[in-house]
Amino acid sequence: QVRLAESGGGLVPEGGSLRLSCAASGGPIENWYMAWFRQAPGKDREFVAGIIWSGGYTSYADSVKGRFTIARNNNEKTTTLQMNSLNPEDTAVYYCAVSRTFGVLTLQVSDVHYWGQGTQVTVSS
Secondary structure (H helix, E strand, O other), X not given: OOEEEEEOOEEEEOOOOEEEEEEEEOXXXXXXXXXXXXXOOOOOOEEEEEEOOXXXXXXXXXXXXXXXXXXXXXXXXXXXXXXXXXXXXXXXXEEEEEEOOOOOOOOOHHHOXXXXXXXXXXXXX
8 A cells, every 4th residue: 555645834934945745655666756736725736846766857837947846765765845935826735646657757637646645835925
């Protein structure tokens, strides 16, 4: 049973930073694509950032490019999302996600095999 557990969410003022972490267990996570999605109230869940199994390729939504950085540690089976220059539009529940599909470079919701429970990020103006 694959389990994903996020941590690091919270309340931060506009322009601030947060670092989200996701700890995975129960499967060969080191071989799989890891990503972060977010869902704001009344909106669809959307892709934020993703990283292939080796860490050699990353992908970002246009809205977060240059501000967010995704990384992974396969030994520890973790992925992190460093979020800088946060603005109120970044307010959402952030979800860790994993896909077993080989060769993907980015993800849609339908590509995700496992989800975390989510962590709330709130940016105040």
